[in-house]
Amino acid sequence: MAEINLRNVVKRYPDGALAVDNLNLDIADGEFIILVGPSGCGKSTTLNMVAGLEDITEGELIIDGKVVNDKAPKDRDIAMVFQSYALYPHMTVGDNMGFPLMLAGVDKATIKKKVGDAAEMLELTQHLDRKPANLSGGQRQRVAMGRAIVRSPKAFLMDEPLSNLDAKLRVQMRTQVSRIQKTLGTTTLYVTHDQTEAMTLGDRVVVMRGGIVQQVGSPTELYDSPRNLFVAGFIGSPSMNFLPAEIKGDHLVSALGEAAMPDHVRQAVHGQASGSGVILGLRPEHFEDARLVGDKPGATFTAQIDIVESMGSDIYAYFSVQGSKGAQSAELDEIARDAGQDMSAMGEEITARLDAGARVQSGSPATLWYDTSKLHVFDAETGQNLTLGAGAQLAV
Amino acid sequence: MSTAVETPRRKLAWSGANLIVLVYAFIPVLWIVSLSLKDTGTLNDGKFWPSSPTRDSYSQIFNNPDFLRALVNSIGICAIATVCALVFGTMAAYAIARLEFPGKRLIVGVSLLIAMFPQIALVTPLFKIETAIGIFDTWLGLIIPYITFALPLAIYTLSAFFREIPWELEKAAKMDGATPFQAFRRVITPLAMPGVFTTAILVFIACWNDFLFALSLTSTSRSRTVPAALSYFQGATTFEVPTGPIAAAAVVITVPIVIFVLFFQRRIVAGLTSGAVKG
Ligand SMILES: Nc1ncnc2c1ncn2[C@@H]1O[C@H](COP(=O)(O)OP(=O)(O)O)[C@@H](O)[C@H]1O
Numbered sequence: 293m294a295e296i297n298l299r300n301v302v303k304r305y306p307d308g309a310l311a312v313d314n315l316n317l318d319i320a321d322g323e324f325i326i327l328v329g330p331s332g333c334g335k336s337t338t339l340n341m342v343a344g345l346e347d348i349t350e351g352e353l354i355i356d357g358k359v360v361n362d363k364a365p366k367d368r369d370i371a372m373v374f375q376s377y378a379l380y381p382h383m384t385v386g387d388n389m390g391f392p393l394m395l396a397g398v399d400k401a402t403i404k405k406k407v408g409d410a411a412e413m414l415e416l417t418q419h420l421d422r423k424p425a426n427l428s429g430g431q432r433q434r435v436a437m438g439r440a441i442v443r444s445p446k447a448f449l450m451d452e453p454l455s456n457l458d459a460k461l462r463v464q465m466r467t468q469v470s471r472i473q474k475t476l477g478t479t480t481l482y483v484t485h486d487q488t489e490a491m492t493l494g495d496r497v498v499v500m501r502g503g504i505v506q507q508v509g510s511p512t513e514l515y516d517s518p519r520n521l522f523v524a525g526f527i528g529s530p531s532m533n534f535l536p537a538e539i540k541g542d543h544l545v546s547a548l549g550e551a552a553m554p555d556h557v558r559q560a561v562h563g564q565a566s567g568s569g570v571i572l573g574l575r576p577e578h579f580e581d582a583r584l585v586g587d588k589p590g591a592t593f594t595a596q597i598d599i600v601e602s603m604g605s606d607i608y609a610y611f612s613v614q615g616s617k618g619a620q621s622a623e624l625d626e627i628a629r630d631a632g633q634d635m636s637a638m639g640e641e642i643t644a645r646l647d648a649g650a651r652v653q654s655g656s657p658a659t660l661w662y663d664t665s666k667l668h669v670f671d672a673e674t675g676q677n678l679t680l681g682a683g684a685q686l687a688v
Numbered sequence: 689m690s691t692a693v694e695t696p697r698r699k700l701a702w703s704g705a706n707l708i709v710l711v712y713a714f715i716p717v718l719w720i721v722s723l724s725l726k727d728t729g730t731l732n733d734g735k736f737w738p739s740s741p742t743r744d745s746y747s748q749i750f751n752n753p754d755f756l757r758a759l760v761n762s763i764g765i766c767a768i769a770t771v772c773a774l775v776f777g778t779m780a781a782y783a784i785a786r787l788e789f790p791g792k793r794l795i796v797g798v799s800l801l802i803a804m805f806p807q808i809a810l811v812t813p814l815f816k817i818e819t820a821i822g823i824f825d826t827w828l829g830l831i832i833p834y835i836t837f838a839l840p841l842a843i844y845t846l847s848a849f850f851r852e853i854p855w856e857l858e859k860a861a862k863m864d865g866a867t868p869f870q871a872f873r874r875v876i877t878p879l880a881m882p883g884v885f886t887t888a889i890l891v892f893i894a895c896w897n898d899f900l901f902a903l904s905l906t907s908t909s910r911s912r913t914v915p916a917a918l919s920y921f922q923g924a925t926t927f928e929v930p931t932g933p934i935a936a937a938a939v940v941i942t943v944p945i946v947i948f949v950l951f952f953q954r955r956i957v958a959g960l961t962s963g964a965v966k967g
């Protein structure tokens with residue numbers, strides 16, 4: 293178990309590609325940290341640098357207080373689980389799991405015992421004598437986990453360990469990974485491109501984009517106070533709705549009509565010139581059927597509902613809004629491309645999650661309310677979240 | 689043979705075609721076997737099957753010390769050359785398949801050049817060099833050129849096999865605490881074994897069949913290999929061509945090849961790497 297610190301870490305590949313730029317991260321002992329971001333944002337590169345499989349171009353990697361930049365992987369005492377599992381095909385499951393111990397010169401009896409313990413934990417006991425080729429995907433995944441567990445390393449590194457499993461197995465294994473990590477209390481750095489995995493597994497989540505850390509925080513922090521457009525759009529499913537808007541005095545004018553700004557929003561956008569463009573961010577659950585709301589502060593509008601999906605516990609209503617005026621954000625377009633999520637039609641397509649009692653019908657207009665106190669306002673130019681306290685924006 | 693109505697005809701056609709190819713390939717082999725079993729009287733009777741098979745030719749060659757010596761030379765020289773070519777070839781191929789280093793292209797290019805180089809052009813210079821440094825007519829004098837010409841072959845086949853082995857296995861081994869050598873020995877080598885055996889067969893056969901160097905870089909039975917020794921066989925009289933013994937010797941030297949191939953073939957198990965990666 294160990295503390296891991298990354299100080300101003302930069303990775304430039306020999307071909308000149310800047311994969312990770314000035315990354316700073318302090319991982320506490322026993323913490324479960326998730327690196328999340330779209331494909332190609334430098335997650336694997338970061339992990340491989342911690343592992344020692346890639347050189348660090350600039351900066352320092354500190355494990356347990358010692359700079360280990362120049363140490364070989366085997367001297368770092370870190371275990372890794374690969375996306376492809378990377379099991380040794382010529383060895384049995386037992387030998388695969390015992391391989392790190394064998395290399396460390398542990399005696400046979402101890403190896404047998406430790407492998408047995410790990411196999412029990414992972415429900416692999418009856419498969420110990422089989423070859424990886426004869427195992428199912430889920431079993432292979434567990435063997436890969438087992439190989440990491442047996443030698444009780446200082447830290448686990450996992451690179452999208454669940455992404456080769458089918459959806460159902462992935463959810464099962466997700467809880468198992470979480471359970472194992474809690475039981476062992478081993479510092480874990482886990483890479484995924486799946487925001488659901490990130491939100492459910494991590495103590496803290498690091499959101500990356502284009503080699504740059506966007507925000508580090510607990511899942512709730514990221515969800516409630518995203519620092520910029522990218523984090524706001526990436527975290528949460530269905531993702532946050534974005535609408536270009538204009539500031540007019542005390543009001544925000546967007547495709548949802550005019551809304552009076554609550555105090556904190558007004559203060560946040562205080563510096564912005566009247567008439568300047570911003571982007572509104574509204575989570576789907578902050579909409580509601582206007583009839584159910586009573587006189588809670590907020591704003592209402594009427595929209596033609598396109599599709600209604602009832603989930604039993606709540607209702608998803610999809611509608612589009614016209615005449616979106618105000619800022620068009622190049623940033624927004626770029627993020628949409630980056631995230632590759634359903635942010636593609638941002639500014640027009642809106643998703644709202646309504647109470648099960650909402651009376652909305654597809655094809656009919658409905659009057660909806662939205663919670664202006666939960667509103668996020670982003671700078672159209674920089675993508676920064678203006679509604680966060682100024683202090684929060686500076687602390688990187 | 690069993691399933692559809694239409695297939696028997698096509699099956700028959702294919703079987704016929706296969707048969708023709710097999711006959712074409714095996715008639716000379718059978719012819720040699722037949723010749724080796726004929727006695728001097730019926731040698732030239734033009735019949736395909738020997739009318740009165742004898743073991744005379746075989747006992748003759750096995751009583752011939754030059755032939756026995758040549759057999760020992762062949763086996764020894766080819767085995768040593770094969771082992772050396774494999775050891776160096778494995779290391780070179782591994783580096784070429786896995787590492788980026790300056791001059792990699794050059795090495796690949798040069799080894800290809802060597803493989804294509806007409807060997808006959810080298811005979812005279814090699815002869816001069818070997819006599820000058822005193823390894824003419826020694827095992828070493830043959831082993832060195834054999835290794836030289838076997839290496840490109842070995843490097844090419846082996847690097848193709850190494851490329852098939854998932855990179856991540858090596859990374860996994862490193863993470864599991866292996867030194868680069870341990871990773872190579874415990875993970876890469878076992879997986880590369882089918883490739884190593886295939887290469888061993890190819891290299892061994894190439895050396896075993898060599899006639900040119902064997903003939904021109906030796907002068908006595910001290911290091912002459914079988915293909916060269918055959919050409920020095922003498923009949924009972926000076927005017928008699930020893931066709932029978934030559935045929936018998938030709939049969940004898942194909943046997944090790946067959947054994948070698950059968951022995952290693954069982955280890956060339958395809959798909960050994962399956963199950964390494966992905967679900
Ligand atoms: N070996 C390499 N050489 C050059 N560029 C690379 C190499 N590996 C990755 N990259 C680049 O670095 C960036 C980050 O890659 P990676 O860390 O694999 O992303 P992720 O794991 O987040 O999908 C990508 O743009 C990728 O093209």
Ligand SMILES: [Mg+2]
Binds near residue numbers: 332335336337
């Ligand atoms: Mg990756």
